[in-house]
Amino acid sequence: MPARSKRPRSKRAASFVGSPIALGSLLCDLRTARGLSLREVEEATDDAVSNAYLSQLENGKIRKPSPNVLHSLAQVYAAPYEALMEKAGYLMPTAIGSGDRRRLAIFAIDDLTAEEEEELLKYLAFLRSRTSS
Numbered sequence: 001m002p003a004r005s006k007r008p009r010s011k012r013a014a015s016f017v018g019s020p021i022a023l024g025s026l027l028c029d030l031r032t033a034r035g036l037s038l039r040e041v042e043e044a045t046d047d048a049v050s051n052a053y054l055s056q057l058e059n060g061k062i063r064k065p066s067p068n069v070l071h072s073l074a075q076v077y078a079a080p081y082e083a084l085m086e087k088a089g090y091l092m093p094t095a096i097g098s099g100d101r102r103r104l105a106i107f108a109i110d111d112l113t114a115e116e117e118e119e120l121l122k123y124l125a126f127l128r129s130r131t132s133s
Contacts, residue, residue: 022087022118023057023060023065023084023087023088024057024058024059024060025058026084026087026118026121026122027054027057027058027073027077027084028058029122030073030077030079030121030122030125031054031058031077033077033122033125033126033129034076034077034078034125034126034129035129036076037051038051038054038055039051041054041073041076042054044076045072045073045075045076048068048069048072049069049072049073053069054073057069064088064089065088067085067090070084070085070088070090077125078124078125078128078129079121079124079125080121083117083121
């Protein structure tokens with residue numbers, strides 16, 4: 001059997017909808033943008049999401065968090081709940097140009113790539129964190 005070459009994997013290599021790595025990466029970025037530690041998120045969710053569980057989510061070890069967990073995190077991160085549900089694979093991605101882009105309706109942009117949408121979500125969380133402090 002030929003030996004397989006082992007390439008180091010980037011945590012952010014996968015950026016498609018429903019990818020646990022993409023979801024974990026987004027959750028980590030949203031938490032960091034708010035300046036929160038894992039323990040602070042646990043406290044902010046009234047212990048609904050433990051810091052150990054969140055760590056496993058961010059590292060892609062937990063592949064399908066419950067909608068309740070995603071709802072708690074969306075509230076703490078001031079992020080759209082539907083966007084987290086989509087990243088977790090619970091919702092189908094909104095078709096570009098369909099006119100039904102409620103999540104990003106305020107931006108009035110129909111031709112965003114998945115990467116651009118994710119960056120906008122992170123930036124929105126950052127802006128909201130500045131105004132709520």
